Amino acid sequence: MNAWSAVESADFRGPLDVTRAATVVLDAHNLVIGWSPAAERLLGYPAEEIVGRPLENLLVSQGAGTTGESPLAQMLGSVSRTARRRDGRLLSVATSICPLADTGGGAGAEPARVLVAAELDGLRAWESQQAMLHGLATQSPVGLAIYDTDLRLTWFNATYGREVGLPLREFMGMQAEELYPRGEFVTEGYPRSTQSVMGQVLETGEPVVDLHFVGWLPTDPGTDHVWSCSYYRLHDADGQVLGVCEDAFDITDRYQAQRRLNLLVDAGGRIGTTLDMAVTAREIAEVAVPKFAAQVTVDLVQAVLEGEELEQGVGLPTLVRVAARSGGETTGGVPGSAHRVVYPPGSPQYRSLSSGGMVLVESTMVVPLRAGGRPLGLVTFVRGEHPSVFDRGEIELADELVTRTAVWLDNARRFAREHSAALTLQRNLLPQRLAPQSAVDLAYRYRPSDNRAGVGGDWFDVIALSGTRVGLVVGDVVGHGLEAAATMGRLRTTVRALARMDLSPDELLSRLDDLVGQTANDGTSTPGTDDDDDVATGVTCLYAIYDPVSRHCTMARAGHLPPAIVDPEGVLSFPDLPAGPPLGLGGLPFESLEIELPVGSLLALFTDGLVEGRDRDIEAGLETLGRVLTDHHRPLDELCDRAVAELLPTGTAADDSALLLVRTRELDTGQVAAWELPAEPAAVGRARELATGQLREWGLEELSYATELAVSELVTNAVRHASGPLHLRLLRDLTLLTEVSDTGHTSPHLRHSASDDEGGRGLFIVAQLVQRWGTRYTPYGKTIWTEQAFPPDYPGAPRPVG
Numbered sequence: 001m002n003a004w005s006a007v008e009s010a011d012f013r014g015p016l017d018v019t020r021a022a023t024v025v026l027d028a029h030n031l032v033i034g035w036s037p038a039a040e041r042l043l044g045y046p047a048e049e050i051v052g053r054p055l056e057n058l059l060v061s062q063g064a065g066t067t068g069e070s071p072l073a074q075m076l077g078s079v080s081r082t083a084r085r086r087d088g089r090l091l092s093v094a095t096s097i098c099p100l101a102d103t104g105g106g107a108g109a110e111p112a113r114v115l116v117a118a119e120l121d122g123l124r125a126w127e128s129q130q131a132m133l134h135g136l137a138t139q140s141p142v143g144l145a146i147y148d149t150d151l152r153l154t155w156f157n158a159t160y161g162r163e164v165g166l167p168l169r170e171f172m173g174m175q176a177e178e179l180y181p182r183g184e185f186v187t188e189g190y191p192r193s194t195q196s197v198m199g200q201v202l203e204t205g206e207p208v209v210d211l212h213f214v215g216w217l218p219t220d221p222g223t224d225h226v227w228s229c230s231y232y233r234l235h236d237a238d239g240q241v242l243g244v245c246e247d248a249f250d251i252t253d254r255y256q257a258q259r260r261l262n263l264l265v266d267a268g269g270r271i272g273t274t275l276d277m278a279v280t281a282r283e284i285a286e287v288a289v290p291k292f293a294a295q296v297t298v299d300l301v302q303a304v305l306e307g308e309e310l311e312q313g314v315g316l317p318t319l320v321r322v323a324a325r326s327g328g329e330t331t332g333g334v335p336g337s338a339h340r341v342v343y344p345p346g347s348p349q350y351r352s353l354s355s356g357g358m359v360l361v362e363s364t365m366v367v368p369l370r371a372g373g374r375p376l377g378l379v380t381f382v383r384g385e386h387p388s389v390f391d392r393g394e395i396e397l398a399d400e401l402v403t404r405t406a407v408w409l410d411n412a413r414r415f416a417r418e419h420s421a422a423l424t425l426q427r428n429l430l431p432q433r434l435a436p437q438s439a440v441d442l443a444y445r446y447r448p449s450d451n452r453a454g455v456g457g458d459w460f461d462v463i464a465l466s467g468t469r470v471g472l473v474v475g476d477v478v479g480h481g482l483e484a485a486a487t488m489g490r491l492r493t494t495v496r497a498l499a500r501m502d503l504s505p506d507e508l509l510s511r512l513d514d515l516v517g518q519t520a521n522d523g524t525s526t527p528g529t530d531d532d533d534d535v536a537t538g539v540t541c542l543y544a545i546y547d548p549v550s551r552h553c554t555m556a557r558a559g560h561l562p563p564a565i566v567d568p569e570g571v572l573s574f575p576d577l578p579a580g581p582p583l584g585l586g587g588l589p590f591e592s593l594e595i596e597l598p599v600g601s602l603l604a605l606f607t608d609g610l611v612e613g614r615d616r617d618i619e620a621g622l623e624t625l626g627r628v629l630t631d632h633h634r635p636l637d638e639l640c641d642r643a644v645a646e647l648l649p650t651g652t653a654a655d656d657s658a659l660l661l662v663r664t665r666e667l668d669t670g671q672v673a674a675w676e677l678p679a680e681p682a683a684v685g686r687a688r689e690l691a692t693g694q695l696r697e698w699g700l701e702e703l704s705y706a707t708e709l710a711v712s713e714l715v716t717n718a719v720r721h722a723s724g725p726l727h728l729r730l731l732r733d734l735t736l737l738t739e740v741s742d743t744g745h746t747s748p749h750l751r752h753s754a755s756d757d758e759g760g761r762g763l764f765i766v767a768q769l770v771q772r773w774g775t776r777y778t779p780y781g782k783t784i785w786t787e788q789a790f791p792p793d794y795p796g797a798p799r800p801v802g
């Protein structure tokens with residue numbers, strides 16, 4: 001646009017301008033009486049060769065503009081002619097003839113008319129330029145305006161005039177900021193005001209191109225328009241600054257389309273980052289404000305928020321406000337911030353709920369959240385201080401934005417439902433409370449994994465065994481979700497059943513390993529999984545048995561971490577317990593380790609989720625756990641809380657975490673009575689005497705009859721079917737326990753004797769007199785035991801030493 005200062009190159013005077021065209025002066029007889037230097041340059045004839053000659057000698061043919069033309073045509077018209085140059089070449093020229101003042105028919109040498117000529121191609125180019133300039137002024141879609149050196153409006157073209165809607169005289173002398181008082185540039189890196197931008201161009205002479213200006217038209221207040229504006233400085237023919245020219249093209253539609261696309265791209269990256277419905281609702285509000293609306297509220301159906309699925313045709317659902325954003329601040333999206341909302345009949349929200357469709361009322365648009373034809377909630381968009389209606393593109397954008405959000409919300413709802421079901425299942429499968437045990441004091445903590453990982457398969461248990469012993473279990477199922485929780489429940493039940501058979505730890509793990517291996521190969525894997533292996537093939541387990549009489553602890557593990565032990569002096573150790581393979585692999589044996597624990601020893605069983613984290617390895621976790629446990633004199637519940645606080649400072653982790661703490665006790669010598677008897681018939685009577693005598697000493701004469709009968713039957717069976725010395729033991733704990741041990745490995749069976757049988761009724765009668773009975777195998781034989789409840793008025797046994 002430097003044409004304003006380059007007059008020659010732009011040909012603003014025109015090729016037929018008398019100051020630059022070839023000029024010929026003719027007399028009344030068309031004789032040449034004047035010849036300009038430009039004519040000599042055009043046709044090659046010097047003046048002395050052409051003056052006095054007829055014009056026809058130079059023109060090969062004449063157009064319509066010679067004799068016979070009207071005077072008006074001769075003055076205003078221009079024609080195309082062919083002229084002969086001095087070198088013989090023919091040249092197409094454009095000519096224009098202008099008659100001079102009437103001389104009254106004087107001498108022929110008097111000037112009668114003036115002919116100007118120029119090359120025809122040059123004229124055509126100049127005419128095109130003039131048409132272009134005329135088009136810019138009258139037809140161009142680009143708005144043009146000129147501001148003087150005081151940045152006041154002096155001219156604008158037709159498009160600019162149509163946009164402002166008033167004639168130029170109404171705005172002459174006004175500054176741009178007076179025309180667009182609420183407008184500003186939004187292109188980064190440039191001043192916001194038109195005055196600053198044009199002042200910069202006027203001062204530096206450097207043009208600026210494609211700055212985006214947002215403002216209202218004087219004829220359309222309240223509706224934002226966007227223009228692409230360019231500015232450059234204007235000069236006159238002498239190079240003096242005249243002002244600034246503004247090119248402005250309305251790109252509102254394109255700009256809004258780009259903004260809508262950017263908003264959708266932004267939504268794709270910012271909405272649905274979690275499987276939390278409240279957080280997802282907050283995210284759509286943050287994306288939409290202020291780029292799309294001044295205020296956004298998100299209301300979800302209460303049943304959906306709870307993970308349920310709302311049935312159709314059940315009336316208007318209950319809505320809960322979960323997120324709202326206005327003025328740059330967001331509320332909602334955090335636990336406890338949701339509250340119920342009720343919309344009155346006739347409101348846009350009520351109408352949207354009733355119809356299931358979008359409702360648009362002036363500056364408010366309500367879009368339903370739906371998934372699979374079922375309602376999830378509502379999103380309400382509201383315009384700002386100067387409201388305007390939503391156009392078709394914005395309606396489509398809102399619909400697309402809400403549709404995408406509904407998909408993310410439905411995914412979150414499905415996850416919430418499954419996660420809630422898994423948590424419920426897991427809570428029901430884990431022990432709700434652990435019954436107090438004579439053998440140990442205990443405390444425990446369980447922390448499920450975070451919402452993203454889902455429910456896991458960690459479990460723990462404390463199982464009362466015969467002989468006042470206690471079984472301690474902790475295990476971990478690989479994976480998360482309902483399948484892991486269900487597998488955990490099956491395994492926990494199986495461990496309890498096997499433990500009640502008084503199996504040793506290594507034998508219990510062997511049988512559990514067989515069961516898991518059979519489960520993995522019997523076709524019970526979940527359809528649709530990536531492989532056919534049951535998740536139980538990744539199970540680890542630790543099982544320990546503690547005897548408060550001998551203070552021995554026997555333990556074995558299947559791929560699990562060993563326990564931590566702190567003795568009464570505060571010394572921490574991790575026993576060198578053979579690892580064993582994880583359950584389900586098969587083919588490898590499990591080994592038990594037996595250690596003696598002083599009274600008051602602290603034993604910690606845990607899963608790897610407690611000591612291993614995203615930013616911490618197992619060694620560091622074990623070190624932290626050991627540091628907490630060495631302060632072993634503190635209450636167990638306090639130690640549990642401190643361990644969880646230090647190892648899980650955020651409260652959640654990628655995996656489930658289980659911690660079981662026990663402090664060992666020892667039965668008082670006054671609670672135990674034991675005797676060794678020979679394997680001969682006389683031992684039966686001696687055993688009855690010893691048992692009844694001990695019961696009198698303990699004040700349990702009421703139990704003498706049943707105890708005598710039980711001792712007689714059990715000792716008699718041992719004498720008949722076993723060899724070696726027999727052992728009789730009475731234990732006074734929560735119940736009265738009677739045990740008879742021998743070296744045999746055959747167990748008596750309860751059966752109904754026929755009327756003609758001479759024996760076989762004794763064990764049946766014993767079973768009717770006691771609460772429970774059973775058999776426990778040892779490396780040296782077996783032990784048959786019975787259990788009887790104390791009389792109602794019995795004060796109970798003394799508390800074991802702890």
